[in-house]
Amino acid sequence: MNVLKLAVKNIIKNPLNLLMSTILFGLGVGLISFLLLFNTQLREKFDKNLADIDLVVGAKGSPLQMILCNMYHIDNPTGNISVKDAAPLLRDGHPLIKKAIPLSLGDNYKSYRIVGTNYDFMSLYDGQLSSGKLWENDLEVVIGSTVAAETGLKLGDTFESSHGLISDDHVHEDVVFVVTGIIYGTGSVLDQLILTNTSSIWKVHAHHEDHEDHDADEHHHHDHDHHHDNSNAHLLHHADEQITSVLIQFKNKTNFQALNFGRNINENTDLQAASPAIEINRLYSMIGIGADILRGLALLIAAVSALFVFIMMFKSMRERKYELAIMRVLGARRAKLFLLIITEGVLLALIGLIIGLILGHAGMEIVSKYLKEDFRYVFSGLRWLPEEGFIVIASLILGVIAAIIPAIQAARTDINKTLTRK
């Protein structure tokens, strides 16, 4: 009958108290662990998807919406811009711009977005083909790993897209995409996208909006089908067509002109430029208030549960003073009784901690299902973060703190006074 075994028996003896204190403690820990998981993974997603993009240029509207739409693919576009307007950015040899990547959104397959762009887009996210080859002709697509896994599309499979960015019944029936390549999982937004060239998007919409022009249009695009899709030169031939945005990387980020580039666009053109870093920081600070309140609440719950454990143990000392005195008679040192009560406190904290971590991770796993359905973002409740080590340590310390006064009380047990008091 060592101290640990005795402590276990003692805390099991009162199941109601055990349940109350551990569940309360578990709720606090669970909320903290959930917030930690959620925040960390959200930031990771956002940071990974920043992809070193310095500026997004699109149609005027909410800059945050434009960033969310064009970089994170979780919001609707602010509108379209004409190639003509974007031409100065797309042209090769711009003194400030290292890369300008056009994006055309507007269609989806089973709510996975089809993005018309060029090969550079993949390299933003270090995307590598796991099988197949890059698109060469119109209506050929390369799909992200999540798309492949969730839709079951394989190399050579064909599919019809739906109009808009979320799945609906309106299918572009005449236009059939074919899968030519699949990209390795990158953990970035690339995994949930279907990539093709810009003219494929135009083609789909030409079908949709302009059925009569079909033949001419087809022919028209065909001229450029075999362009190597790494330069924007061919886009510039279609000045009247529209794209959604242009992602820009500067040659030198700290260049004075580069820093003013966005403001110049906003003030002098019909386009809108926004810096992802600034917009995302704005978003963090908006979410941050809510997260802070939740975190405060979680800490409060944990503190209340520790207080509950303290009161419970403090009260039980009065009932247990006789058995503590008897243990002293039987040869238990004061230190042993101290250790016994501390062990009980730590055990309660430990059980609460385990309940909490399970709650936090299960909660994250459940929420991640919704996030996946709504945003196609993959979060995981099965990941363990190094910061959770701090939660473990803090919980155990809290257990010791809650038990320390009762433990001192137990160690001070006076056998004679306790046993002679009638």
Next chain:
Amino acid sequence: MYNIVFTGFLFDCLPLIFPEIIKIHYFCSMIQTKNLVYSYSGSESIHFPDIHCDAGEILLVLGSSGVGKTTLLHLLGGILKIQQGSVCIDGTELSSLSGAVADHFRGQHIGIVFQQNHFVEALNVLENVILAQNLAGKKTDKKKAMALLEQLNVGHKYGKYVRHLSQGEKQRVAIARALVNDPKLVLADELTSALDDENCNEVLNLLENHARDTASALIVVTHDTRLKDKIDRKVILESK
């Protein structure tokens, strides 16, 4: 002549070389008190008569309530700190021990049955007896604990929680707990006042036999006059 001097010298040296031997030599009793005086703060001091009890012997300490029976028992059991005088158990002076050493000594060598016995509520009967073994720093000996419970007719209750036992059964479990470590000294406070005549005899016989078998001293503190005729050696406490 030379021979006598040498032997005398050797004899003088012995306590230096083997202090343990000398202690046993000086006190042939298992327990011996001298000039024991105790006073609770703010009240008159209680003077106790010197008592001694040999191995295998039973001593009855009689006295009406309020004369300090329990105080004496707590002094002998190392529960109360000795203020004046000495208590020597099997050659060890109790007042020389303190803190954890005293706790360990008490656990190993003294078994106490209280008037009102308390148990660890979360443990069953057998576990409570085993706890006594563990707290005394001895190895768990389930067989021995079980055998004692059987001897005391509470073997069948080994898995029960103590709170479900009758007063008499609790008493027996407490006795088993006190005896399980084969202590040199067994102290019993109002051992029989809760028992009827039949049980009183039975319990007393059992303790007597145990004291004889294990060569331990048994001191029964009581105001129960039934025991007067059953135990030869008695000390009567009187208030001054």
